[in-house]
Amino acid sequence: MTEPVISLKDARLSLPGNAGIVDILNGISLDVALGETLGLVGPSGSGKSSLLMVMGGLERATGGSVMVLGRDMTALGEDDLALFRRDNMGVVFQSFHLIPTMTALENVAVPLELAGARDAFDRAAEELRAVGLGDRVDHYPSQLSGGEQQRVALARAAAPRPRILLADEPTGNLDGATGDAIMDLLFGLRDRHGATLVLVTHSRELADRCDRVIRLRDGRLDTLAQAAE
Template sequence: MTAFSLKDVHLTLNAKAGRVDILRGVDLAVESGQSVGVVGPSGSGKSSLLMIMAGLERATAGEVLALGHDLTAMGEDALAGFRRGNMGVVFQSFHLIPTMTALENVSAPLELAGVKDAFARAKAELKAMGLEGREDHYPAQLSGGEQQRVALARASAPRPKIVLADEPTGNLDSATGAAIVDALFDLQKRHGATLVLVTHAPALAALCDRVIRIEDGRARETPEAARDAA
């Protein structure tokens, strides 16, 4: 099955200085189970492309299919339901709920999905991320690396078919970032998920099955993309 099929995708935003073309006709197909690194200069549209693939940003034009579903035709509620059932999204800034413990943060999407053993599954995911004994800690009581592990556990707990990660090591030191990378690829393998990873790190992109470079709003696949990434 094809996880993603993007055809002639455009994204244009209106700014005070006029229209800004972020993406200019991106074509991309990603097969289920693949890992894809997305690289390119700052401001090239990498994160915008990921947000479109997650249904968190609307393409101005073009077709965006995820697991055969047309994201451009869905309303906000349908998109939220589709993400909840099929996607795990990991951000650079963690986006944990500060008033919830680690266990509550991970179990929240499971409870929304009506999973009966939400807390047991959330606890198991935290253990898999090396956070056993930290379940009752709030985000402010955790290190940056621990917070990102909680975010990974939250993404992993619904057992998603697709994992989308936007600079997941960007706020971490090199040693902690390496541990998060290991956890991210372990998450993908445990669920047989498709992984799309936006990164500035050439070594991280090179771990993926494929590397896509975004430049001037367009995408091209090249084995040199990871080495040349800024």
């Protein structure tokens, strides 16, 4: 049996709040297989985005284990986590997080340049063409629509050819038609690069396109909801 790409065992996340420590994830055990597309769904505040952030090392689990590509994410320092993400992960957020003073081409080239790729701008241009923005490479984020900015963010995430793509509500800020186009692009990038895809979504249509859907409630896997399906 192939070793899972992502493996969580009793993963927990507790963070300080105004009224004391808040338990956000309460013992999540979950494996994600190579090439799988996994949807994380559930009500607001259920822990979906926090679970995704723990998988990506953007939040450090405060209990249990988080193994990604055979590495213990809880044992890595901040610098090592950043390097690990750079070399293995692409992350897409609901907010586009583009650098406003850089063109679309420059935004997409950033992770490639950080990785020392000599052909960073050629590869960035290729990814922008793949998301339908070959004629917008010299435009700044302020000159692009929301859908176009999300396309740039997708291209930036995919350009380093990550083994894992993480997406947090990638269509949440977009209208229906634009969101549908972004969904097609996201799955197209997954197929083109053979990445494992984990995404958080409130969209039933987007969740239905995943190989598997996990529901969360109150920081736990909602096993009753999943058993009822």
